[in-house]
Structure formats: structure tokens, C-alpha cells
Amino acid sequence: MNIGTKVSFDDTAIAFESKSDAELYKMYLLFKMMNSNALVKIGGTLLNTALNLHLPVKFIIKQTVFNHFCGGETIEESERAIRELSRYHIGAILDYSVEGEGDEKSFDATRDELLRTVEKARGHALIPFSVFKVTGLIDINLLEKVQARQELTADERAAFERGRGRVNAICRRCHEAGVPVFVDAEESWIQETIDHLAYEMMALYNRERAIVYNTYQMYRHDRLDVIKRDYATAVQEGYYLGAKLVRGAYMEKERKRAQAMGYPDPINPTKEASDKLFDDALRFCIGHINHIYFCAGTHNEQSSYLLLDLMTEHNIAPNDRRVYFSQLYGMSDNLSYNLAKAGYNVAKYVPYGPVEAVMPYLLRRANENTAIAGQSSREFNLIKSEMDRRRAVRHR
Numbered sequence: 137m138n139i140g141t142k143v144s145f146d147d148t149a150i151a152f153e154s155k156s157d158a159e160l161y162k163m164y165l166l167f168k169m170m171n172s173n174a175l176v177k178i179g180g181t182l183l184n185t186a187l188n189l190h191l192p193v194k195f196i197i198k199q200t201v202f203n204h205f206c207g208g209e210t211i212e213e214s215e216r217a218i219r220e221l222s223r224y225h226i227g228a229i230l231d232y233s234v235e236g237e238g239d240e241k242s243f244d245a246t247r248d249e250l251l252r253t254v255e256k257a258r259g260h261a262l263i264p265f266s267v268f269k270v271t272g273l274i275d276i277n278l279l280e281k282v283q284a285r286q287e288l289t290a291d292e293r294a295a296f297e298r299g300r301g302r303v304n305a306i307c308r309r310c311h312e313a314g315v316p317v318f319v320d321a322e323e324s325w326i327q328e329t330i331d332h333l334a335y336e337m338m339a340l341y342n343r344e345r346a347i348v349y350n351t352y353q354m355y356r357h358d359r360l361d362v363i364k365r366d367y368a369t370a371v372q373e374g375y376y377l378g379a380k381l382v383r384g385a386y387m388e389k390e391r392k393r394a395q396a397m398g399y400p401d402p403i404n405p406t407k408e409a410s411d412k413l414f415d416d417a418l419r420f421c422i423g424h425i426n427h428i429y430f431c432a433g434t435h436n437e438q439s440s441y442l443l444l445d446l447m448t449e450h451n452i453a454p455n456d457r458r459v460y461f462s463q464l465y466g467m468s469d470n471l472s473y474n475l476a477k478a479g480y481n482v483a484k485y486v487p488y489g490p491v492e493a494v495m496p497y498l499l500r501r502a503n504e505n506t507a508i509a510g511q512s513s514r515e516f517n518l519i520k521s522e523m524d525r526r527r528a529v530r531h532r
């Protein structure tokens with residue numbers, strides 16, 4: 137435990153307080169299965185194929201990985217997860233995890249679903265944010281074309297304007313409902329277009345406080361400079377900067393594309409370099425807190441301890457609404473539950489959507505939890521520690 141804070145992420149009793157022995161054992165079996173690299177690879181492919189063939193595997197998926205990592209198939213089904221988290225003062229961020237089919241009809245449908253999440257969050261203290269991905273609202277190829285400054289046809293210009301209208305409709309509703317919203321970060325070849333949309337929305341809606349938060353992926357070596365630049369612009373233009381800090385989820389894809397196309401890799405050369413930039417970004421945000429609202433979207437314990445220390449050093453109250461911690465549902469409960477118990481602002485992404493549509497998300501989570509170099513995943517070890525602790529208490 138770090139000096140200056142009263143939080144320990146090793147406290148598994150608090151981390152799994154909400155889980156009965158039977159639930160904990162179910163988690164143990166699930167994470168034990170995911171520990172096996174081969175099983176995740178083969179199992180993932182088999183389940184996907186079975187779903188595509190309409191074989192009756194949905195029930196199995198729903199009772200296992202889906203139930204652990206997702207709120208439900210709809211907002212209504214996610215109520216159970218929202219309530220469970222709220223009992224422990226942890227916020228829920230309803231994350232509609234369906235990737236659109238790429239046509240105008242599906243983009244409109246996604247916008248409408250996202251507006252429903254905003255309505256659900258309106259006046260709901262424990263749904264503190266909404267969230268969306270711009271690729272759910274605008275064609276990814278069009279985003280790339282805009283970024284590459286390629287000439288657009290009249291139809292493409294109209295499509296982009298419709299997409300911007302969808303982004304604005306969500307941000308406007310969030311402003312009106314008083315619900316801050318995260319704009320998720322995506323691949324570097326579309327990120328500049330996403331950034332510009334986010335800046336436009338911040339200038340419109342962040343005048344009284346931050347409603348729109350852009351996401352900064354600190355695995356990109358240029359992002360700290362970008363945060364500093366965006367902060368200076370926000371101060372100059374009289375709005376608050378909203379920033380979600382993450383390390384970044386598309387490293388392999390980014391490196392592969394850069395190599396294939398022969399441009400410099402936008403990603404830091406090492407994990408340590410990404411860690412340093414993430415931590416420097418935390419220092420910058422805390423140091424400029426009078427004009428920045430931010431959220432640390434991370435499962436990294438050292439960065440989370442650092443943020444706790446920084447808050448103490450700068451006399452920032454745990455429940456100051458300008459600082460949030462965030463993790464994904466079904467992961468790093470040792471961070472979420474311990475932070476919430478100590479009075480810090482914490483919210484978890486609660487993904488939801490039809491089982492078939494969230495399969496790519498579930499497979500990413502399963503892959504993240506396989507053993508690395510023979511070492512069991514961190515989640516698995518935490519569950520085991522808590523089971524051992526409970527056993528020891530019973531035998532005392």
C-alpha cells in the first residue's frame with residue numbers, strides 16, 4: 137500500500153464483498169477456464185461458429201462469460217448490474233457494445249439507442265456518464281477519408297454531416313440532461329477526425345463544466361503534447377477540457393498497419409514508456425484541475441495508487457466530481473470496490489447488447505485473462521486469494 141492513501145487494492149474481502157461463496161466459486165471456474173490459452177482459442181472459434189450456425193449455445197454463453205462481463209442484452213436487463221454496483225456506491229456506464237452494420241439505418245438506430253442510455257442516466261446519481269464510439273454513428277471509411285484529407289463526393293459530404301448531426305444530438309441531449317459523456321478513442325487513422333468532432337462538442341457544451349470528454353490513448357507517444365495543446369485551447373476559448381485517459385486498446389493493429397504501410401509507429405516502443413506517459417498525463421491533469429475534468433480508465437494498480445497520492449498532495453477531496461476512476465464490469469473489482477469504499481468516484485463500463493453482437497468484446501476479455509508465460513491471470517489469483525481467505529476465516 138502506498139503512503140498517503142488509505143486504500144489497499146489487495147483487500148479481497150472488500151473487492152468481493154458483493155459475491156456469495158457460490159458466486160465466487162462460479163467466477164473461479166470461469167477464470168480457470170479462461171486461464172487456458174488453448175481453451176480460449178478453440179472455445180472462442182467454436183462458440184462463434186456455433187452462433188453463426190444458430191446452434192443453441194447462446195444459453196451457455198449467457199450463463200457464463202456474458203453474465204460475468206455484460207449487464208444484459210438490453211438496458212432493462214442491465215438493471216441487475218446497475219443495482220448491484222450502486223449498493224457499493226459504484227457508478228454504471230451503460231456501454232452499448234454493438235458494432236453497426238455500416239449503413240445509415242443502423243447508425244440512426246445506434247443514435248436512438250444511445251439517446252435511451254442518456255435518458256436512463258438522467259437524474260440517476262449512479263449512472264454518472266454516458267459513452268459512445270463515433271464508428272457506431274459514422275462510417276469508418278468516411279472517417280478515414282476525412283482524416284486523410286481526400287476529396288469527398290457530394291454524397292459523402294452529406295453522409296458526414298448526418299454523422300456529425302448524430303454526434304451532436306447525443307452531446308446536446310447529454311448537456312440538457314446534465315449527463316457527462318465519454319467519446320471513446322479508436323484507431324489512429326480515424327482518431328484525428330474523432331478528436332475534431334469532440335473539440336467541436338466541448339466548445340458547445342463544456343462552458344459551465346465538462347459534459348463532453350475526449351479520450352486520450354497514452355500508448356501513443358504524441359498524446360501528452362496533445363493534451364497540453366487541448367488544455368491551452370480550452371483555456372483560451374473559455375471551456376473546460378474533459379479527458380478520459382487510457383493506455384489504448386489497438387496496439388497490435390496499429391503496429392501492423394504502420395509497418396505494412398511504411399509510416400512511423402505511433403505507439404510507444406515499450407510498455408514502460410506507455411506507463412510513464414499515462415502517469416505524466418495524470419500529473420498534468422491534477423496540476424491543471426481548475427480547468428480539466430478527467431477520468432482514469434485503467435486497471436493498472438500503480439497508476440491508480442499514483443492518482444490517489446496526487447489527489448492527497450493537491451488536497452483534492454475523494455468525491456471531487458472532476459476526478460473519476462473507471463474500470464470494466466467484471467474486471468479489477470479489487471480497484472473499483474476498494475476505491476468506492478474509501479469514498480472515491482468510481483464507475484464501471486457495463487457493456488450490453490445482443491449476445492451475438494457482443495461476442496468480439498467477450499473474446500477480447502477472455503484473451504486478456506489467459507495465462508501469460510505460464511502465470512495465471514491477475515483476476516484468477518485475486519479470486520483464489522479470496523477463496524483461501526474465506527476458508528481460513530471459517531476454520532479459525
Ligand SMILES: Cc1cc2nc3c(=O)[nH]c(=O)nc-3n(C[C@H](O)[C@H](O)[C@H](O)COP(=O)(O)OP(=O)(O)OC[C@H]3O[C@@H](n4cnc5c(N)ncnc54)[C@H](O)[C@@H]3O)c2cc1C
Nearest residue numbers: 320321355382383384385406407410433434435436462463
Ligand atoms: C473504463 C475504461 C475505458 C476504456 N476506454 C478505451 C477507449 O476509449 N479506447 C481505447 O483504445 N481503449 C480503452 N480502454 C482500454 C485501455 O486502453 C487498455 O487497453 C486497458 O485498460 C489495459 O490498460 P490498463 O491501463 O488497464 O493496464 P495495463 O495492463 O498496465 O496496460 C496494458 C496496456 O499497456 C499498453 N502496452 C502494453 N504493452 C506495450 C508495449 N510493448 N509497448 C507500448 N505499450 C504497451 C497497451 O495500451 C496495453 O493495453 C478502456 C479501459 C477502461 C478500463
